[in-house]
Amino acid sequence: MTLVRATRELGRQWPWVLLALAVVVFVLAPVVPLQWQALDNGAAGIRALADLPGFWDVVVMTLAIGFGALAVAMVLGTSLALAVQALPDRLRRGLAFTPALPLVIPGIAHVVGFVFLFSPESGYINAFLRMLPFFSELTTGPINVYQPFWIIMYTGINLAAFVYLFVRTGLQNLGDDFGMAARVNGAGAGRVLWTVTLPMLRPTLVYASVVVLLLSLGQFTGPLMLGRREGVDVLTTQMFALTQRYPIDYAIAASLGTPLLVVALILVVVQRRLIGDQNRFVGRGVSSVRQAPRSRVGTALATVYVVLYVLLAAVLPILALGFVSLTPYWSGNLSLELLTTKNYVAAFSEPDLLVAVGTTLLVTLLAIAVVLPLGMLVALAIYNRHRLWKPVAAVIDAGANLPLAVPAALIGFGFLFAYSLPGVRLYGTTAGLVIAYITIMLPFAVRYQLATLISVGRATSDASLVAGAGPARTFFRIIMPLGRSGLASSAALIFILLVHEFGVSVLLRAPGTTVMSVLLFDEYGGGSYPMVAVIALVMTVVTSVGVIAALIFGGTRALERI
Amino acid sequence: MRSSRSTVRRVLGAAAIGVLALATTACTASESPGGGEAPANAECRSDDAAWQKIVATAEEQGSFSLYSVAAPQQNDRLIEAFNECYPEITVNVTRGAGELPARVEAEIAGKQQGADVFLYTEPWFITNGGALLELDSPSVENWPEEFWSYPATAPTASITPWSIIVWNTQTFPDGFEGFDDLLDEANHGKIGLTMAPPLAAVHSGYLAFLERNFGTEYLEALGELEPKMYPSNVPMAQAIASGEVGVAGMSTPVLVLDLKEQGAPVDWVVTDPAFGFSYAAGVLAHSERSEAGQVFLDFFMSPAGQFAFNGDGLGSSALSGIDGAVDVSTVQILDPREYTPDVLDEWQRKFDQYFG
Numbered sequence: 078m079t080l081v082r083a084t085r086e087l088g089r090q091w092p093w094v095l096l097a098l099a100v101v102v103f104v105l106a107p108v109v110p111l112q113w114q115a116l117d118n119g120a121a122g123i124r125a126l127a128d129l130p131g132f133w134d135v136v137v138m139t140l141a142i143g144f145g146a147l148a149v150a151m152v153l154g155t156s157l158a159l160a161v162q163a164l165p166d167r168l169r170r171g172l173a174f175t176p177a178l179p180l181v182i183p184g185i186a187h188v189v190g191f192v193f194l195f196s197p198e199s200g201y202i203n204a205f206l207r208m209l210p211f212f213s214e215l216t217t218g219p220i221n222v223y224q225p226f227w228i229i230m231y232t233g234i235n236l237a238a239f240v241y242l243f244v245r246t247g248l249q250n251l252g253d254d255f256g257m258a259a260r261v262n263g264a265g266a267g268r269v270l271w272t273v274t275l276p277m278l279r280p281t282l283v284y285a286s287v288v289v290l291l292l293s294l295g296q297f298t299g300p301l302m303l304g305r306r307e308g309v310d311v312l313t314t315q316m317f318a319l320t321q322r323y324p325i326d327y328a329i330a331a332s333l334g335t336p337l338l339v340v341a342l343i344l345v346v347v348q349r350r351l352i353g354d355q356n357r358f359v360g361r362g363v364s365s366v367r368q369a370p371r372s373r374v375g376t377a378l379a380t381v382y383v384v385l386y387v388l389l390a391a392v393l394p395i396l397a398l399g400f401v402s403l404t405p406y407w408s409g410n411l412s413l414e415l416l417t418t419k420n421y422v423a424a425f426s427e428p429d430l431l432v433a434v435g436t437t438l439l440v441t442l443l444a445i446a447v448v449l450p451l452g453m454l455v456a457l458a459i460y461n462r463h464r465l466w467k468p469v470a471a472v473i474d475a476g477a478n479l480p481l482a483v484p485a486a487l488i489g490f491g492f493l494f495a496y497s498l499p500g501v502r503l504y505g506t507t508a509g510l511v512i513a514y515i516t517i518m519l520p521f522a523v524r525y526q527l528a529t530l531i532s533v534g535r536a537t538s539d540a541s542l543v544a545g546a547g548p549a550r551t552f553f554r555i556i557m558p559l560g561r562s563g564l565a566s567s568a569a570l571i572f573i574l575l576v577h578e579f580g581v582s583v584l585l586r587a588p589g590t591t592v593m594s595v596l597l598f599d600e601y602g603g604g605s606y607p608m609v610a611v612i613a614l615v616m617t618v619v620t621s622v623g624v625i626a627a628l629i630f631g632g633t634r635a636l637e638r639i
Numbered sequence: 640m641r642s643s644r645s646t647v648r649r650v651l652g653a654a655a656i657g658v659l660a661l662a663t664t665a666c667t668a669s670e671s672p673g674g675g676e677a678p679a680n681a682e683c684r685s686d687d688a689a690w691q692k693i694v695a696t697a698e699e700q701g702s703f704s705l706y707s708v709a710a711p712q713q714n715d716r717l718i719e720a721f722n723e724c725y726p727e728i729t730v731n732v733t734r735g736a737g738e739l740p741a742r743v744e745a746e747i748a749g750k751q752q753g754a755d756v757f758l759y760t761e762p763w764f765i766t767n768g769g770a771l772l773e774l775d776s777p778s779v780e781n782w783p784e785e786f787w788s789y790p791a792t793a794p795t796a797s798i799t800p801w802s803i804i805v806w807n808t809q810t811f812p813d814g815f816e817g818f819d820d821l822l823d824e825a826n827h828g829k830i831g832l833t834m835a836p837p838l839a840a841v842h843s844g845y846l847a848f849l850e851r852n853f854g855t856e857y858l859e860a861l862g863e864l865e866p867k868m869y870p871s872n873v874p875m876a877q878a879i880a881s882g883e884v885g886v887a888g889m890s891t892p893v894l895v896l897d898l899k900e901q902g903a904p905v906d907w908v909v910t911d912p913a914f915g916f917s918y919a920a921g922v923l924a925h926s927e928r929s930e931a932g933q934v935f936l937d938f939f940m941s942p943a944g945q946f947a948f949n950g951d952g953l954g955s956s957a958l959s960g961i962d963g964a965v966d967v968s969t970v971q972i973l974d975p976r977e978y979t980p981d982v983l984d985e986w987q988r989k990f991d992q993y994f995g
Contacts, residue, residue, distance in 0.1 A: 130987050131836070199881040305835060305870040308995070314870075315837065321737030322839040323762045405901035409881030415902070490741060497745035504751050584738050587753060591733075599734050603710050605897070606877045 090466055093458055097469050100455060100476040103516045107491030108483060112338070115331040122328030123335060131310070136336070139311040142229055143294035149233020150289050154240020155282070157386055159270070160379040162248050168376070172383050174628075176241045178391035179234070180570070181620045182398075183577045183594065184298040185601050186613030190394025191231055192302070193401055193606075195222035199409030201397060223306040232299050234390050236292055240285045242570060246528055246563060247281030248274075280531050283351045284524050287344045288481065294337055295484040297580075312337065313484045320490065327490070334487045341482030345475050395617065402610035420611045430596060430612065434619060437592040440507060441575045441623070444514035445568055451515065452522025452567070453560075457552075459523070460530045477523040480516055485580030488517065493584045505587030513581045518571045525570065529563030530556075569627035576620045593619070683724040683943060685777035690937075693776070694725070696930040702729035703755035703931035706739050709797075709918060710893040713948050720947035721938050728931050747925065755926040756935055761917040762840060762975035764793035771921035772929055776937035778944075786957035788919035794940050795917045797948055798955035798972055800965050801845060802914040803890045805876070805907040810885035817910050818853060821888060822860050829885035830866035831875045834994070836987060840978035841916050843986035845889060848914035848971055861888075862993035880905055892952050892965070915955060915970040 115122045126132055157176045161169055179187065194202045197217040206212045212219050221227060251274070259269045275282070297313040304310060312333050319330040401407055404415045424430050455477050462470035483491065492513045496504040503509030537559065541551040557564070579594035586595050597612045684694070697703075707714050711734060718730045733754070735742075740763050746753040747770050757763075757771075764771070768789025779791070786795040804815045810829065815821065821830060834842050849857055867884050869875035876894040878884045880903040895907045920939060922932035938944045942958060949956040955967040978986075 129837070130984070130991060196878075196881070196883050199878075199883040301870055302874065306867045308868065310836060314835075318835045318837055318839075320741075321835070322837070323737075323740050323760070324766065325737075325741060406898055406903040407877045407881045408903075409883065489738070493741055493745050497749040497751070499749065501749075502751070504745065504749065505753055583735065584742060586733070599711075601873060602736050602871060603734060603873065605873065605901075 090469060093465055093469050093473070096454055096458060097472045097476070099451075100473055100519070103512070103519065104476045104479045106495045107488055107513070107516065108338070108479060109491075110494035111327075111331045111334065111483065111487060111491040113331075114327040115335050117328065120332075122326075122330075122332035125329055126332050129315075129329070135310050135312060135315055138225070138309060139294060139313075141225065142232060142296065142300065142311060143290060145229035146232035146236055146293040146296070147286060147290045149230060150236035150240050150293070151282070151286055153233060153237035153386070154285070154289075155244050155278075157237065157241045157383060158244035158248055159274075160382050161245065163379045164376060164383075168380065172380070172387075173245070175387045175391075176383060177238050178387055179238045179394075180242075180573045181617050181624065182391065182394060183597055183613050183616045183620075185302070185579075185597055186398055186609060186616070187235065187394055188231075188298050188302045189601075189606060189609055189613075190397045191222055193397035193407065194393055195220045195227070196409070197221040197223070199407075201411060202393070204410070221307075223303050223309075225304075225307070225309050228299060228303050228309060231303065232293055232296055234386075235299070236289050237386070238390070239289055239292065242566070243281055243285035243288070243525070243528060244278065246525070246566060247278050251277055279351070281528050283348050284528055287348050287478070288520070288524055290344065291337070291341055291478075291481040294340060295482070297485050316484060316487055320487075330487060330490075334484055337484060338479070338482045341478050342475060345478050395614075398610040398613055401607050402614055404607055407606045420607045424608065424611045424615070429591070430593070430615065433591050433593045433596050434615070436507075436590060437576055437594075437619070438623075440510050440514060440590070440592065441572060443507075443511045444518065444575060445571055447511070448515045448518045448522045448571060449564060449568055452519060453526050453564070455519070455523045456527040456530055457556075459527055478520055480518075481520045485578075487580075489581040489584035492516075492581055496585070504585070505590065507590055510582065510585050510590055510592075513585055514575050514578070517578065517581060518575060521571055521574060522567055525567040526560065526563060529560050565627050565630050568630075569624040572623040572627060573620050576616060576623065683941075687777055690777055693930050694934055697928075697934040698725070698727040700928045700931045701727065702731060703926070703928040703935065704731045704733065704753065705756045705758065705935070706733045706735065706743060706754040707758040708734070708736060708739060708760065709758055709948070710891065712893050712897060713797075713953055716947045716953075717939065717944060720943055721935060724938060724943065725934060728934065730935065743923070747923065750925055752927055754923055755928045755932040756920060756922055758796065758918060758920040760841070760975075761788045761795065761919045761973075764788040764919040764921055765976065768792045768921070770924055772924045772926075772933065774922070774933065774936065776933055776940075778937045778940035781958070782940055783957050788917065789921070793919040793921040794936070795957055796920045796939055796945075797918040798915045798957075798965075798967055798970055799891055799918065800909050800913045800915040800955060800970055801841070801889050801891065802848065802910045802912075803892065803895065803907050804886065804888060804910060805879055805890045805895050805905055806886040807879050807882050807884075808904045808906050810882055814906055814908075815886060816908060818849065818857070818888070821886065822857070822864070824864075826886060827864045828867070830861070830864055831878060831884035831887040832866045832868055833870070833872055833875050833887075833889055834868050834990065835870050836990065838983060838987050838990055840975045840983065841973055842990075843978050843983055844916070844973040844975075845914055846986055846990065848912075851971075852912055858989070858993045866994065868994070876905075892954065896952060909965055909969075911969050913965070913970045914973070915965075916973040918954075 161173050161176070164172065182190065192200070194200050197203060197220070200220070200222070203218055203220055206219055207215055222231065259273045264272070295313055296311065297317065300309060300311045301314045301317060304314060316330045316333045319326055319333075400411070402420055403417060405417060405419070408415060455473055458465060458470060458473045459477070462474070480488070492509075493504070495501065496509050503512065538551050538555050541555045542548070546554065577594055579598045582592050582595050583598055586592070593612065593616050597609060597616065600608045600612055705714075714732055714734065718732065721730065722728070739757070739759060743754050743757050744767070745751070747767075765788060771789065771792045773791050774794075782794055787793065788795050802818075804818070804821070806815055808814070846858065849861070866888070869878065872891055872894055875884070875887055876890055876898060879887055880898050890907070892907075892909075895905060898905050920936055922929050922936055926932055939948065942961065945956040945958050945961050945964070948954065949964040950961055951963040952965065955965040955970050957967070
């Protein structure tokens with residue numbers, strides 16, 4: 078392309094160019110200082126990786142947990158979404174939100190809750206299982222949550238909630254018309270599933286798998302708290318251990334994150350090739366009344382499946398946390414003699430927790446107010462990439478994925494380096510924390526709304542354009558109302574993730590900007606499990622209130638979507 | 640006349656503070672671990688005129704920010720004792736762990752206000768003492784020469800004994816007296832250690848301490864018992880209380896004392912010899928509230944401050960005669976300067992060999 082033509086293209090598409098620049102600035106601000114550490118001195122950090130003791134074992138374990146958890150999450154999350162879709166309307170409305178409940182529990186607390194349940198020696202579930210005839214001879218187990226297999230299962234069960242949200246949204250927007258047409262032509266339920274529904278869900282499944290793979294490769298809390306006991310180490314726990322040493326070897330720590338960055342960039346290319354022309358996967362966008370006959374057995378099985386997942390992934394950990402929050406220490410048994418409310422009295426008698434709640438709500442809501450419209454714009458750019466100058470679209474697409482690739486253990490340092498530069502007075506400020514939140518949540522805002530745009534399709538917006546409405550009017554009068562429930566679901570998810578985020582918050586906090594997740598992290602580092610449980614439950618309540626508020630805004634369809 | 644009135648005010652003020660300190664101590668003794676008493680001869684405020692000016696400026700500043708890696712209970716005891724003496728100065732605590740040095744260094748480099756006083760493990764102060772304020776306060780005169788992490792700037796404020804054997808009394812009702820007791824086949828799979836590769840200086844120092852005092856064969860024998868590793872002290876202490884593991888070869892006194900106070904079935908012993916690591920503290924030179932920081936650090940270095948932080952078994956003090964403090968002469972203190980990257984790599988290899 079000649080320079081003249083390139084300049085002409087840029088001039089025509091200046092709003093999208095501005096958007097690309099904004100994304101680049103937001104995203105590269107923390108990533109560049111980190112990667113500079115890895116590449117400095119002739120990439121000394123990267124060259125030193127091979128000499129790290131046990132480095133390749135760590136890589137293998139990271140890949141094993143990453144891909145293992147992906148497989149578990151995709152199968153579980155997709156089957157849950159299909160099961161919910163198969164329920165009668167009333168039952169579906171009641172249960173639709175429940176598979177997303179694990180997301181409402183803060184990460185550290187969720188892992189601790191699983192330890193309370195499945196510790197091989199002291200876990201409540203294991204103690205119950207050892208009462209059964211089949212396991213009565215065992216003195217530990219039968220489930221050992223600290224072993225690699227169970228870490229993979231735990232990570233997959235936890236991430237299944239993400240997959241469920243993506244696939245559920247995809248199914249809602251898909252409608253049922255193609256499935257009806259297939260059944261009218263004699264296809265059974267199974268054939269409709271494998272030849273119509275799942276292929277139509279390909280963009281959703283691809284996007285969900287990219288997000289979940291990046292999350293599982295970058296998993297930190299689970300491997301840190303569960304893996305150490307049996308010697309399970311992954312790249313992120315190695316990074317974290319390095320950042321706890323002094324002096325911190327930023328070169329090696331950042332180098333450990335470089336493979337994840339490379340994987341993220343590769344996945345961006347791979348996902349585009351896997352999807353190809355997105356327009357092939359557009360449903361009619363009409364959520365029609367289901368015509369397929371339901372069996373009572375099918376409904377019962379689907380209900381039991383959903384309820385079992387929710388019980389295992391959310392209800393039991395919350396109950397375990399609740400019980401331990403009412404005890405002075407983790408006793409490993411269900412004795413009622415120790416029950417006390419003094420942990421709650423201690424937590425609420427100091428102002429720290431309530432102040433942290435207020436700070437959390439302020440910075441989270443500010444971040445959501447910016448990241449949602451920004452995410453929608455980026456999603457529109459990716460969705461309409463065929464109309465944009467290729468480099469602009471590619472930069473926006475890659476930029477929107479990058480924050481996912483940087484592990485939570487490291488990205489906070491990236492922001493710290495960026496905010497400490499001369500003239501950048503963002504360190505320790507609310508604005509700095511909000512900007513950091515916007516950056517790390519951009520991938521979620523984009524992916525969720527992109528999945529919605531794909532499923533809605535172009536027919537309605539094309540009709541608006543043909544009728545004479547301009548792009549802006551089409552956006553506000555057609556796309557936004559149609560995407561309102563998706564927007565609300567996206568807001569709810571981002572609210573959850575931000576309330577629980579601590580990798581960035583720990584490093585950017587100041588006395589006036591301490592959020593709840595940092596209090597929780599502090600308590601895990603220097604307090605006790607019962608206090609961890611108290612703060613976690615308060616966070617769960619706050620998260621739930623925020624999610625409900627977002628869903629009320631989104632209407633009943635938002636509730637069904639999430 | 641004016642000077643005699645101000646003298647009377649100082650005397651009355653000191654008397655009032657003394658009465659208040661006694662009353663507050665009596666009221667709060669049961670709330671803190673151990674519940675011992677501050678030394679009777681602890682001086683709260685010096686009447687040195689130059690120092691009084693610093694104190695007056697500090698009280699005008701009204702508050703300062705403390706970044707601390709210490710346990711919340713130790714921070715609380717210290718701050719409570721400090722405020723008994725200096726109620727006009729509010730301490731804003733930011734507690735943290737490995738991320739604190741990065742934050743403080745970023746603040747120093749960017750000349751941004753954040754920490755006024757930094758309390759952390761010793762290695763940071765050995766390297767960065769030049770960024771701290773040189774101290775010239777009453778407590779400096781009585782501070783032992785050998786307990787400066789950075790001369791005249793960063794006192795070694797506490798030595799934490801880490802080679803504590805803590806056990807679940809229901810699993811091991813007979814308890815333990817020393818490291819030799821750990822090497823029993825009955826303890827196979829029931830021992831907990833806090834080790835997280837890549838090993839930091841304190842982990843390597845602990846292993847070196849065991850090798851130095853009990854021989855290489857001790858580490859080999861310990862490895863054969865397949866101890867369970869935990870990422871940090873809190874999960875391991877909670878695991879002991881629940882019986883998930885029966886005994887740990889390391890912990891910190893404050894965690895164990897807190898568990899005991901909660902009624903957990905745990906008991907503990909500080910080994911002899913013992914291994915420990917140091918905390919140091921300093922005032923950031925670029926701080927705009929350095930006077931408040933100096934007053935706090937001076938108090939920390941006083942007998943009253945040392946009792947608050949190290950008394951009742953919470954740690955060892957550089958000062959002698961601190962009620963309940965672990966005898967520092969029995970503690971082999973980690974010297975982080977010995978643990979260069981090559982030495983750390985060597986201990987990582989040994990760790991993998993014995994415990995891999």
